[in-house]
Amino acid sequence: MSFEIPIGPQHPALKEPISLRMTVDGEVITGVDIRLGYNHRGVEKLAEQKTWIQNIYLTERICGICSHSHATCYVQAVEKLMELLPPRRGLYIRYLVSELERVHSHLLWLGVAGHEAGFDSFFMYTWRDREIVMDLLEMISGNRVHYAINTIGGVRRDIDEGQKAKILEGVATLRKRSEYYFAIGANEPSFVARIAGVGMLSKEQAVSLCAVGPVARASGVARDVRKEDPYAVYDELDFELCTADSCDVLGRVVVRVKELLESYKMIEQMVRNLPDGDIAVKAPRKAKPGEAVSRYEAPRGENIHYVKSSGADKPERLKVRAPTLGNYPATIEMLKKGFIADIPLIFAAIDPCICCAERAVTLVDAANGAESIVRMSELRRRALARAKNAPVKGNAVWPF
């Protein structure tokens, strides 16, 4: 007997609308269907009617967490089309904001992972620390969410010595706190036991399903645009590509904690080596006919924009592929053969950003198709109850 369980599209516990339909056999998930489109706003069509400059602000609004990622990916492509070379100081400030954004996004995700695993004090710690980096972003750009610091040909705001000192101070505090997260698994074996072996995605599956970002890297696929295709300043920075080979949610936590520390390293390098000079060059109103493919490593994985110009002041075509969409085929595999109780944890582990890519759960019984609607809170309760009764996985070890 199998049931189909729908989760979403609308649910108070889900921050964004998506519909997951799980076919379950008892407690085990045998099939998953993801339905998208509840948040489709037609951004690609709209972009064809806006000018090059207006589109910076449009692409920034594709997402509220990785807003800078989309805007940067877009301006990179347009600068290529317009044959502009932004000044190095402008580039350093732009990618400094990129790394600060990655820090805030990863801290947010660590908190969500802790929450879904039933470790709420971890959630409170990381979100407290996230305020430090949010304040830094506000100081640099004037905004907490849509920084609006990019412009075609550079950035819109400069930073001064006082701000540099504050950034270094903030990063030093964050590093100290993050080192505590490093040790957390060693002190909290129950947390490790909850996330180890959940949401398995083998390396072969990650490759064939085109997974991106921390999800791919946690399955041992060393794929990072900053290393493969070092855009702008990344070939001048000293950092390491972070991977894990446990292929589960534990691996995804490990990769993101490691990336936090790498980002702190990059931020310090960029602030200390900030070149002098202008922050932007003047951009023409129109771009020459041509096309450009721009790649950017967003906190969730590779972001790719394709821009085509016909010589007008508007793009002929703007194609956006956000990392969450690239991770959906892999998510289906992760959920299969898992337990209903693990759905929130596995789904949260890809760090889904529905508004980038484009929640109640319905459980459907396979034999009779009967549906029962389950609340996310109820699912969480079941997840916690199951974890409590599960035998502690003695072989799960915190890798640091």
Place this chain on the structure above:
Amino acid sequence: MSDIEIVESLKRDLGARALEIANPDRRRIFLKVAPAELVGAVSLLRDKYDCAYLATVTGLDRGEAFELLYHFASPVACVSVRTEIPRTAPRVASICAVIPGAILYEREIQEMFGIAVEGIPDPRRLNLPDDWPDGQYPLRKDWKHVRPAEVIPGGKS
């Protein structure tokens, strides 16, 4: 492998099947093939050039024809495979057998441009709602949004 080596090697491997190869920028390669050669070219890229990762599929409405760009990335270059499909017969073969991760992008191409992807394992719509009228393809250049007249249930009070 540098960009030039990849371009030379692709020319040798594909011969006349490669209609056009361009290298406009560092680590950016554009390859044009006929629609009939698409699956073969994609398999070659996957097996020999380490391009198992498909970033996305872009559709373009060029008036007389549609263009599809399959953006692949290997650790050394981003290879975009271009193919041109006549507007009168909008059909293309699915590459899901070679690259299983292409499924969502092919579904998107199908609903947004009305290009039938032959052999797609899951032909349902991706983003558009279930009650979207047939024959409306929003990313075609000649498609204009017409806002339907607002109907207040029970009439205006």
